[in-house]
Structures are given as structure tokens and as C-alpha cells.
Amino acid sequence: MEKRHIIQVEQKVPVSLLIPLSIQHMFAMFGASVLVPFLFGIHSAIVLFMNGVGTLLFLFITKGKSPAYLGSSFAFLAPGAVVIEQFGYSYALGAFVVVGFCGCILSFIIYKFGSDWIDVVLPPAAMGPVVALIGLELAATAASNAGLLPVEGESISYSNVIVFFVTLGVAVFGSVMFKKFLSVIPILIAMLCGYGAAVVTHIVDFEAVKQAPIFALPHFTTAKFDINAIMIMLPVLLVISSEHIGHQIVTGKVIGRNLLKEPGLHRSLFADNFSTMISGLIGSVPTTTYGENIGVMAVTRVYSVYVIAGAAVLSIVCSFIGKLSALIGTVPGAVIGGISFLLYGMIGTSGIRILVDSHVDFSKSRNLVLTSVIFVTGLSGVIVNLGNVQLSGMILACIVGMILSLLFHVLDKLHMTNDEE
Numbered sequence: 473m474e475k476r477h478i479i480q481v482e483q484k485v486p487v488s489l490l491i492p493l494s495i496q497h498m499f500a501m502f503g504a505s506v507l508v509p510f511l512f513g514i515h516s517a518i519v520l521f522m523n524g525v526g527t528l529l530f531l532f533i534t535k536g537k538s539p540a541y542l543g544s545s546f547a548f549l550a551p552g553a554v555v556i557e558q559f560g561y562s563y564a565l566g567a568f569v570v571v572g573f574c575g576c577i578l579s580f581i582i583y584k585f586g587s588d589w590i591d592v593v594l595p596p597a598a599m600g601p602v603v604a605l606i607g608l609e610l611a612a613t614a615a616s617n618a619g620l621l622p623v624e625g626e627s628i629s630y631s632n633v634i635v636f637f638v639t640l641g642v643a644v645f646g647s648v649m650f651k652k653f654l655s656v657i658p659i660l661i662a663m664l665c666g667y668g669a670a671v672v673t674h675i676v677d678f679e680a681v682k683q684a685p686i687f688a689l690p691h692f693t694t695a696k697f698d699i700n701a702i703m704i705m706l707p708v709l710l711v712i713s714s715e716h717i718g719h720q721i722v723t724g725k726v727i728g729r730n731l732l733k734e735p736g737l738h739r740s741l742f743a744d745n746f747s748t749m750i751s752g753l754i755g756s757v758p759t760t761t762y763g764e765n766i767g768v769m770a771v772t773r774v775y776s777v778y779v780i781a782g783a784a785v786l787s788i789v790c791s792f793i794g795k796l797s798a799l800i801g802t803v804p805g806a807v808i809g810g811i812s813f814l815l816y817g818m819i820g821t822s823g824i825r826i827l828v829d830s831h832v833d834f835s836k837s838r839n840l841v842l843t844s845v846i847f848v849t850g851l852s853g854v855i856v857n858l859g860n861v862q863l864s865g866m867i868l869a870c871i872v873g874m875i876l877s878l879l880f881h882v883l884d885k886l887h888m889t890n891d892e893e
Contacts, residue, residue, distance in 0.1 A: 479774045481539055481727060493774055494782030497541055497765055498790075506800060507815065508544035508757050510808050511613070512552060514561065517797035518690040519544055522756035524787035526747030527780060530761075533743035536777045537735040539769065540723060541784070542747055545760035546819055547606055547711045550865050552757075553613075555701045565695035567705035568752030574709050575745025583738035592881050596830035597839035598846060598873035599714045604823025605850035605866040606711065607816040614816050618809020631673040632806040639666030639810025647814070659811060666807035675806070681798045688794030693755030707867045710874065712760060716744050718826065719761040726766060727775045836891040838880050846873045 479485060485493065509519045526542040534540075548568065555564040594602070615621050619632035642665040646658035654661065670676045717732075720740055724731040731740065740761075748758040769775050790796055827843070834840045850869030857863075863871065883889045 479776050479779075481537060481729070481775045481777055483776050484778050485774070485776055490779060490782050493776075493779045494786055497768055497779060497783035498786050506544070507808060507811060508546065508549065510803065511549060511617070511812075512556065512561065512564075512757060514693075514755075514757070515691045515797060516800045517688070517791045517794075518692065518754065518756045519791075520787045520797075521690045521791035522747070522751045522754065523759060524784040524791070526751065526759040527784035527787070529747050529750070530740070530743040531777050531781055531784075533746065534735040534739050537729075538720070538723070538731050538740050539727065539775050539777045539780050540719070540740070540761040541765040541780055542744070542759040543762040543765075545712060545748070545758040546815075547708050547715060547760070548705070548758045549613075550606065550609055551705045551708055551867055554864075555704055559698055559701045560696075562693060562696040563698045563701040564705070565693060565752045565755060566697035567701045568758050569695050569749050570697070570702045571705055571709050571712075572745045572747070572749030572752060572758070574706065575713065575748065576742050578709065578713060579738045579742035579745065582741065583736070593874050593877060594710055594714055594870075595842070595877055596826055597832045597842040598877050600823045600826035600830070600832065601843050601846040601850070602711055602823065602866060602870045602873055603715065603826060604820045605847070605869055606823070607819030607821075609850060609865045610812070610816045610819075614809050614812035616809075617805045617812055619806055620809065629675075631670075631675050632804075634673055635666055635669045635675065635804060635806035636810045638669040639663065639807050640813050642666070643811060643814045659815070662814075663803065663807055663811060666810055667803055670804045670807060675804050676802050678802060681795060681802060684798035685794040687792055688797065690791050690797075691755065695752050695755075704863070704867065707863075707870050710870060711866070712744075712748075712758070713741065716741055716761060719766065723761075723766050723769070726769055838889065838891060842873060842876055842880075845876065846870075 506516045506519065509516045523541075523543055527540075530538070530540060530542055548571075551567075552564050555567055612621070618636045619629055620636065622628060639662050643658055643662035646654070646661055650658050650661070667676070717737065720731045720737065731737075744760060748760075751757060751759055765780070832839050832843075834843070846869045849872050850866050853864070854868065855864040856868055880889065
């Protein structure tokens, strides 16, 4: 069999290929990326705008050497929901800005001192369960969005159940059965099928689409700052930093380059967090590099940053089409819930994958204890109040994991552990 041609990172592609390849990248992230604004209850146009702008900033800062598309980050969902409920979305934006700013500071620390210390604070045995908890603790949210949890005085709608199963079924079996181009967009296809089922069952209202202008500016929102909201959100920095490092390593393996060395982890981490900071300032959700787009590159062997940039430009253009934004806003909760069932599980599985890929040895007591304590802490429902700051779920589990990891490191230095590394 003839080996497919590889289009390298810096290689330009003809327009006849650039347009369809760019659309493919945008479609690959579209379903997952617009899900975050749905869950936060904001308009998707501003998110599409910032994903495009953030991607272009990322490509510029990394000198066009790291092909990555920035989409909406799932890591902020749990703490973001808490902040929005207690303070409002504007204060969540302020917390996004601060997390992004601290991430930029972290990138300068890595530039100065290297990145070895990250393995001490969050070794794989701790990082894996923390990442898994991002998805696992949101399982009930997926069921709630789908309308599958009984509400007092109300019965579960059969229309919602039908739409939910159509969406989830296409997503699950599409992920397994779709081939070639379709294999990288099962989420988008599932959303389209679920939306079609929602139209057939008459649970979609097109009135907002009729009233929407053809073209419209994205809805920009000003950030507000509160120290309590910031403290709830800040621990996510370690999770997104770990996620970013993992994505850079995987992307490097796909394209055959060491991206941690060139353009350097400090550049890519700064670009990622700078985009998150700008997102918070204009009213959008935090951004992150996307595994879906890494998968597209692996399948197509097209690594060109020009294709990534083309997808970013398309995302920006879509954000100014008012009819399209309004149409996205009509997607019912049953569709989002069906997609969430799979996506949240995949996020949880990605944490387990960290444990597997890192060859974590659970015959060692420290690894077994770290993973066990973090999982139980995150899923137990325990809440720790520090003044007006409430720590629970993944955030509390992350902090507990960090403290334990640092204590184990100190005990190692004192030669007091029975499996010293």
C-alpha cells in the first residue's frame, strides 16, 4: 500500500485543499467547543470568535511551530458553575482572567527554572485521577441537561428521552463505526441527528432564529473581580497546565517533533493562558488545545499551521453570522445531555489513560494512596469552607493530591519512605 503524503507544519497548501481541510478542523472541535457555552448559559458567538482569535494568537506566539487549535476548556466547568451560581457570570470571567494571568507567570517560571518540578507537585498517580474527576463529577449535570432526572411535580418527557437516545446512540456507534472523514466528526453528526429528532418531536422553537439579524456582533461582556470567586477557580491552573503538557507531548509524537523543546513549553503554555486571559476580558470562556484536532492531524497526516489558521478564520467569520448563532441557541438540552454523557465519560477516561500511559505502578503504596484518596475526596461530596471560599469536588481533590505529593517528596528526601523513588 502506498504511504500517504505528509504535509508538514510549515508547509503551505493550495487553496483547493486549504478550505476543506480547514472546515474539517473547525467541524472536529465544533460540537465539543460550543457545548461549554451552552452549559454556562451564554451565547456561543463570542466563544466561536475567541476560539478563532485565541488560535491565531497561539500560532503567532509559538512562531508557527506548534499546530494546535484552541477550543473551549472543560476543566473550568465545575468551578465555573459554582462561581456563576454564587457570584454571577461576570465574576467567573474575572476568575478566568486571573487564572490565565497566573498561567502566564507559570510559563515564565518554566522558562527560568525548567519543568521538572511539575512532576513533584502532580505526579501521574495524582494527575490521572484529578483529570478523571473533571468528567466524573459532571455526570449528574449531563443527566439533568437531558431532562432524565425527575423534578418534583413533573414527569420525564418522552420527547426528551427519544432525542437523548438518538443523540447518544449516534455518538457512541458513530465513534466506533464511522470511517475516514466521518470518523473525526461523530460528535457533530450526533448533534445534527439529535437536533433532527428534536425537530420531529416538536421541541425546537425557531422564533429566535426568525427574529435574529443575518449579521451581528458577538456579545461582549465585561469581567468583574472577587477574591472569593478567584480562589475557587485558581486550583484549576494545575489541571489545565497538566492537560496542556499532555497535549503538547501527544502532538509532538504525531508530527515527529519535540514541541517541549521547540518552540518550547514556556511559549505554548504562555500562548494558551494568554488566550484564556483575553477570553475572560471580553466575555468568553477559557480556551485550551484540543484533542479532537490532534486526532484530525493523526488521521490526515496534514500538520500545516496554515490549515489550523484557516479553521480559526472560519470560526471568527461564523461568530458574526447572527442567524447561525441564533440557530445554535435553539439546540435543546436533550441533545446537549446526550453528547455530554459521552464527552464527560471520555474526559474521565482520559484521566485513566494518563495512569496507563505513564505506567503508574500501583504495587507502590504512594501511588495507590494518592489515586485512592484523590478519587474519594473528589466524589465524596465533602466541602471545605475557608472563609467565603468553598472547596469541593475536583478542586479539593487537586489540592489534597498536591499536598500529599509534596509530603511524599519531603519524606523521600528524609529517606523515610518504604518505596523511595
